[in-house]
Amino acid sequence: MKRIAMSLAALALAASAASADKVSENLPGEFGEGVLDCSSAVLLTCGGAGSGTNGPGGTVALYGCTTLDYDGISEFVYEICVGGPGDLTVDMTYAHSSYNDLDLFVLGSCDPSDCLDFDAATSGFETVTIPGAGAGTYYAVVDGWAGRADGTPHDLTVRCSAPCNTPVEETTWGAVKSIYADN
Numbered sequence: 001m002k003r004i005a006m007s008l009a010a011l012a013l014a015a016s017a018a019s020a021d022k023v024s025e026n027l028p029g030e031f032g033e034g035v036l037d038c039s040s041a042v043l044l045t046c047g048g049a050g051s052g053t054n055g056p057g058g059t060v061a062l063y064g065c066t067t068l069d070y071d072g073i074s075e076f077v078y079e080i081c082v083g084g085p086g087d088l089t090v091d092m093t094y095a096h097s098s099y100n101d102l103d104l105f106v107l108g109s110c111d112p113s114d115c116l117d118f119d120a121a122t123s124g125f126e127t128v129t130i131p132g133a134g135a136g137t138y139y140a141v142v143d144g145w146a147g148r149a150d151g152t153p154h155d156l157t158v159r160c161s162a163p164c165n166t167p168v169e170e171t172t173w174g175a176v177k178s179i180y181a182d183n
Contacts, residue, residue, distance in 0.1 A: 036060050038110035038139060041079035046163035050156050052076040054102060054142060054149045063105050063141075065115035070103070073144030076154070077110075080138045084162030088133035090140045094154040096124035101148040104128055104156075107139040120145065133160065 037059065042050045054073050061071035082088055092104045104126040105118040116138075119126035130138070142154050 036075060036077065036107075036110055036112050036139075036141065038077050038079065041077040041110075041139065043079050043081070044140075044156075044158045045081045045083070046158060046160040048080075048158045048163075050078055051154060052142065052156075053151060053153045054144050056150050058143070060112045060141075060143065062112065063107075063115040063118065063143075064113035065105070065118050066120065068103070068120060069146055070143045072147030073149045076142040078140040078142075078156060078158075080140055080158055080160075081164035082133055082135055082138060082160050082162060083164040084135050085132060086161030087159075088130040088138060089159040090128050090156065091159070092119075092126045092140075092142060092154050092156045094124055094152055096122060100152040101145045102126070102142055102152055102154055103145050105141040105143065106130055107141060109137075110139055112141075135162065 042052065044050055054076050056072065056074065058070070058072060058074040060075055061069055063070065078090075080088070080090070088106070090104060090106055092102065094100065094102050096102075101122060103118060103120040105112075106116050106128045108114045108116050116130050117128045119128050128140075140156060140158070142156065144150070144152065
């Protein structure tokens with residue numbers, strides 16, 4: 001009987017350790033779940049607009065500015081270049097219903113824990129303004145709350161006072177990088 005009790009205790013300890021390892025693997029920077037993929041982000045600057053569709057999948061469940069759950073829907077990412085100081089406003093529209101609930105996040109980097117602000121309205125129109133945003137790169141992320149947004153299209157616009165110049169193609173890599181020309 002002692003041997004069974006010891007085996008059960010060892011099994012419980014091993015399961016607890018495995019669970020702790022799994023949590024730490026899924027929490028980069030001690031926050032969120034998974035890693036935000038910004039490699040195919042749509043590049044925008046002031047006055048720019050984009051559109052996309054959120055589908056199943058996704059890797060990020062938590063953002064640094066809310067405790068709401070975003071697991072189960074793919075994140076749609078926009079990289080926004082701001083050329084100088086001033087307010088940065090990002091607007092998003094989509095057809096809202098009980099099965100389509102998209103939310104908008106503005107991040108200071110490609111890290112879900114670096115969330116500057118978000119809008120989780122349920123009206124089909126979301127807007128986030130970052131007052132006095134400095135020059136640099138920001139990320140707007142469209143994600144579906146509680147797994148609700150499979151196949152939902154959205155439109156996004158960016159307003160700010162100082163646009164960046166056009167992206168420069170890095171010829172040695174053959175791809176557009178997040179570097180902007182001063183022309």
